[in-house]
Amino acid sequence: MTGRGRFAFVVAALLAAGGPASAHFLLLYPGDAARMPGGAIELLIAFAHPFPGAPMMELEKPPGFYVVRQRGAEAKPEKIDLTRFLQRIDFMGTDEKSAAAYRAALPRQEFRSTGDYVFVVEPAPFYEATEDKYIQQFTKTVVNIGGVPGNWDQDVHLPAEIRPLAKPYANWTGGVFSGVVLSDGKPAPFAEIEVQYMNRDPDLAAARWQGEPKVKLPHPAFETVSLRSDAAGVFTIGLPKAGWWGIAALAVGPETTFQGKRLSQDAVLWVQARDMK
Ligand SMILES: [Cu+2]
Numbered sequence: 562m563t564g565r566g567r568f569a570f571v572v573a574a575l576l577a578a579g580g581p582a583s584a585h586f587l588l589l590y591p592g593d594a595a596r597m598p599g600g601a602i603e604l605l606i607a608f609a610h611p612f613p614g615a616p617m618m619e620l621e622k623p624p625g626f627y628v629v630r631q632r633g634a635e636a637k638p639e640k641i642d643l644t645r646f647l648q649r650i651d652f653m654g655t656d657e658k659s660a661a662a663y664r665a666a667l668p669r670q671e672f673r674s675t676g677d678y679v680f681v682v683e684p685a686p687f688y689e690a691t692e693d694k695y696i697q698q699f700t701k702t703v704v705n706i707g708g709v710p711g712n713w714d715q716d717v718h719l720p721a722e723i724r725p726l727a728k729p730y731a732n733w734t735g736g737v738f739s740g741v742v743l744s745d746g747k748p749a750p751f752a753e754i755e756v757q758y759m760n761r762d763p764d765l766a767a768a769r770w771q772g773e774p775k776v777k778l779p780h781p782a783f784e785t786v787s788l789r790s791d792a793a794g795v796f797t798i799g800l801p802k803a804g805w806w807g808i809a810a811l812a813v814g815p816e817t818t819f820q821g822k823r824l825s826q827d828a829v830l831w832v833q834a835r836d837m838k
Pocket of ligand 1: 583
C-alpha cells in the first residue's frame with residue numbers, strides 16, 4: 562500500500578474498532594438512583610462504551626461486589642457481600658454483538674430501610690489486546706432510598722476511587738457535579754478523567770440497550786468529555802442532559818503492572834441527572 566493508502570486503511574480499521582483507546586466504562590446500573598422504599602433493585606454490571614453502546618467487552622465474574630449502607634444518619638455503615646447474587650448474562654451491544662455481563666436481582670427485604678447504599682464492584686484486571694495492557698475499574702454507584710442521606714460522601718477505601726462532593730443520586734439536569742480523585746485514599750492531582758453519557762438505557766430483561774440514542778454528536782470529539790483533576794485532585798463537570806453520566810479517572814491506582822504487562826487501575830463513579838419539571 563502507498564503511504565496514503567495505508568493511512569486510510571489504518572483510519573478505517575480504527576473507526577471500525579471504535580478507536581484504539583476509546584473510553585471503557587464498567588457499568589453499575591441500578592435503574593433509578595433515588596428511590597422510595599419497597600421496590601425491587603436489579604443491577605446490571607457490564608463492561609461497555611456507554612455512549613456508542615458498542616463494542617461490549619467480555620466481563621469476568623467480578624471477585625468483589627458489595628454494598629456499604631448506612632440506614633439513617635446515626636447508624637454505622639455496614640458492608641454486605643453481594644457476589645452470591647451475580648447471574649451471568651450475555652448483553653447485546655448496538656453492533657449486535659454480545660459479551661458476558663452480570664445481572665443481580667437483590668432481595669427486597671435488604672432495601673426497605675431509608676438511607677444511602679454505596680454499591681461497589683471490584684473487577685479482575687481485563688486484558689485489552691489493542692493496547693496490550695490490563696484495565697481494572699473500581700466502580701461505585703450510590704443509591705438512596707427515601708431521601709434520608711447517609712454515607713454517600715464516605716470513601717470505601719478502594720485503590721482507585723472518586724469521592725463525591727455532592728450527592729451522586731440527587732442532581733438536576735443542567736447542574737454541575739464535583740468530586741475528588743483518590744489514589745489509595747490520597748487526592749490525585751491532574752488525573753486524566755473521561756466522562757461519557759449513557760446514550761441509551763439498558764433493558765435488563767432483554768439484556769440489550771433500549772430505544773433510540775438520546776443525543777447526536779456534533780463531532781466525534783464530544784463522545785468522551787476529557788478533563789483533568791486540579792492540583793488538589795478535584796474536578797467539576799456539567800450535567801446537561803437527564804440520565805446517567807459515567808466518570809472515569811484513569812490509571813490512578815498504585816499498581817501499574819499485572820502479569821508482566823501494564824495495568825491501569827481506574828476509578829469509576831456513576832451519577833444520575835433528573836429533569837426539573
Ligand atoms: Cu474501548
